[in-house]
Amino acid sequence: MKHHAARRERLCGQMPAGAVAILATAPEVQRNADSDYPYRHDSYFYYLTGFAEPESVVVLVAAQGARPARSILFCRQKNAEREIWDGFRHGPEAAREAFGFDEAFAIDDIDSELPKLLANAPALYCPLAHSAAFDARIKGWMDKVRSQSRSGVTAPASVHDLLALLDEMRLFKDDHEQALMQRAADISGRAHERAMRATRPGMFEYEIEAELLHEFRRSGAQSPAYPSIVASGAHACVLHYNANNAQMRDGDLVLIDAGCELDSYASDITRTWPVNGRFSEPQKQLYELVLAAQAAALAAIVPGRRYSAIHDAALKVLAQGMLDFGLLDKSSFGNVDDVIAQRAFAQFYMHGTGHWLGLDVHDAGAYRNVTLEDRPSRILQPGMALTVEPGIYVRPAPGVPEQFWNIGIRIEDDVVVTPGGHHILSGTAPKLVADIEKAMQHG
Incomplete structure (x- = not known):
């Protein structure tokens, strides 16, 4: 996974100190009844992670002062029963180790963890107008950070299109x-x-x-x-x-x-x-x-x-x-x-x-x-x-x-x-x- 880790590091190097990037993979799409289309991950997400499971989000935090850059994966928990039906899942800890992330959390924890990562970040990088559903989730996380303003917590002051940076890298x-x-x-x-x-x-x-x-x-x-x-x-x-x-x-x-x-x-x-x-x-x-x-x-x-x-x-x-x-x-x-x-x-x-x-x-x-x-x-x-x-x-x-x-x-x-x-x-x-x-x- 060294190639993907190097891309994450290079992307962080293009963002301001302490800035946060958020990118989700593609959703599963229903074909009919209880049958989905064969799953294919989002290309941008895969470019940065090498991770091919659905219901996954990657968060990158650019280095700031003495704090090094961080890469964080949110993915599905291990679930022995679902694996009988759908196949192997890494789970957060195994995915962190196998794919070279600094941290990993269950996707179910994302609503509690994302506001913490966005708090006091100077800028946010995400796909702009790429997915209405994910745009709404980002707004929700930003609103939670803004609700803490009386405690001195600030939300990112600027939002930038992450895909514009990744387009040039992928070229x-x-x-x-x-x-x-x-x-x-x-x-x-x-x-x-x-x-x-x-x-x-x-x-x-x-x-x-x-x-x-x-x-x-x-x-x-x-x-x-x-x-x-x-x-x-x-x-x-x-x-x-x-x-x-x-x-x-x-x-x-x-x-x-x-x-x-x-x-x-x-x-x-x-x-x-x-x-x-x-x-x-x-x-x-x-x-x-x-x-x-x-x-x-x-x-x-x-x-x-x-x-x-x-x-x-x-x-x-x-x-x-x-x-x-x-x-x-x-x-x-x-x-x-x-x-x-x-x-x-x-x-x-x-x-x-x-x-x-x-x-x-x-x-x-x-x-x-x-x-x-x-x-x-x-x-x-x-x-x-x-x-x-x-x-x-x-x-x-x-x-x-x-x-x-x-x-x-x-x-x-x-x-x-x-x-x-x-x-x-x-x-x-x-x-x-x-x-x-x-x-x-x-x-």
Whole structure:
């Protein structure tokens, strides 16, 4: 748990002396009747604690004078009867020792203990407007402290958004996090290759989804990082399609956007391949275009360049291809810059070229430097992890060459910025046309 303890220490170092931070994990959510959805802890909470049980709160107190910083966990008591039904619970004392906290209390004691911790603290850090229910509990604790004002006790004079500090911390992945993300990407890469080998005309999309899920679990991943997209034919032109219930037809492409979550860290890979194992010429033309756009985007991932350079590089390649293949009428535009300025590309490419990746598949962290007046795109730095996912989606429309209708292609990889450039975590998933067709021949 040294990585989590180091994060708590680093967070305390960013707060004023004696300030208090409070963060709760996610609640359990009822699915129906007496059945809950599979529990998944809050990512911010896990980042600081490594603790995955529900009904938990962490409190950090920044160092003040001779008093060192303190980390305190509130969690469920041991309960032998409930453990028969629901499984193991650490309980406060075992959790304190196992997860490296200075103190631990039963969650039932939080209403009596929190006002003591807030008393005379100069500032409070908590998630602002994140949960109405927890906001109300914080107000209750603050009111108890204010009720002691005649005794000289003061409540925190200022309240700050804790998540703003944690967003910046989470944006940079340490070696431990990068190793977990590499393992997750390796598993997901194998799952995509397994799905390629299994694909045949006449199968249903959900059969291929089952291949992905099989590989995730057999390799130790706890769950998908998000609902898998298995989109064949025209469905590939629906960006967040996840019905996954259509029959795959000979001659169509299938776009799969799927990644596992391993030890709370996400992977996110997209590959597109022909259902019958061979790209047609129009499919190959557009596929190679998207592949070239991704190569241009990857080349832009260098420390010191702006995040926006990634999208700009991909967009220029895609826009030129749209002109070259007749998706856009050359007579209407002077050059690629005109296509971009008029946003004509948005008919076929309407999303960004990536996002941060980590504990969440769309991970925490600002994409712009909000401290500057013009809010420029932020500078890439080593340790940042992101996806690179250009695509092209051709719906039937007047003036659009019919041979490209209903072709949807996206190629997505997971990447970490390094001191010398970048490292692709998901490189094991076949991506070149020849490699995809070879993998499908040996299914």
